Amino acid sequence: MIFLGLVLVLAAVLAAVAVMLDNTGEAGLTAFGDSVPGVTEEWHVFMAGAVVAVVFMAGVMVAAFGFKHAIEMRRELRDLRDEHEESLQTLEMERRKLQQALAQARRGMGDEPSIPAQRVAP
Secondary structure, three states, X not given: OHHHHHHHHHHHHHHHHHHHHHOOOEOOOEEOOEEOXXXXXXXXXXXXXXXXXHHHHHHHHHHHHHHHHHHHHHHHHHHHHHHHHHHHXXXXXXXXXXXXXXXXXXXXXXXXXXXXXXXXXX
């Protein structure tokens, strides 16, 4: 994949250089009804298009990273929420078991006298 990416980058650079060297005629560029200053040749127009393409791709990449981050955060929050629910359920089960053990211990103590028996002298 890295090799393919480098080949594509090299092909794009070679195409850009060829366009800039072959197009040396006069040209003009207007944006929003106004003439863009400094653009007098065809390769200037090409470079302006390349800059716009780079800015567009940067925007797409930032948006994609933002979406990826938001999805990861939602997934992490959902996992934490599920973990919290599981720990609450575990604590609730432990509380019930302890309440049952306490109730059973209290019932067991109710059968025996709470004061130890004393010997009566003859």
